[in-house]
Amino acid sequence: MTTDQTAAAPTSQAVPDVTTNAGDTRLWVERTGKRRYTGRSSRGAEVLIGSVGDEGAFSPGELLKIALAACSGLSSDSALAHRLGDDVQVTINVSGMSLEEEDRYPAFLETMDVDLSGLDPTARERLLTVIHRAVDQHCTVGRTLEAGATVSLTVTGER
Secondary structure, X not given: OOOOOOOOOOOXXXXXXXXOOHHHOOEEEEEEEOXXXXXXXXXXXXXXXXXXXXXOOEOXXXXXXXXXXXXXXXXXXXXXXXXXXXXOOOEEEEEOOOEXXXXXXXXXXXXXXXXXXXXXXXXXXXXXXXXHHHHHHHOHHHHHHHHOOOXXXXXXXXX
């Protein structure tokens, strides 16, 4: 490097390492039939993947929606349990229709169902603020969907 050149400072827009996953977990899908796949993790988890309407399987779009709802739940779980108890019941419904002509989802709706009746109005508002802040700051799936992400596909095998 010459004296005129300076190293670029890292930015929040730096290219992330896309060759690894959190915890070095390996993730993959295997074809198990016509338009049927099984998603797997190196931790032993499995999920059946197929088309919308396939009995016993999630479609990829349904998995995306479930990932969003689960991320919101996990992001807010500590606050919910702290204020409402470790046995708090929470259900997060998620929906969104795809635009067929664009083959994408333009929007999602999440509805968190949790009993807040035991809280006074001030505590209730404070918890709602904490839930929204936790999800906004820590739900990686939601933050990725809002910001967008690049996707790269490499096809390997004999040619």
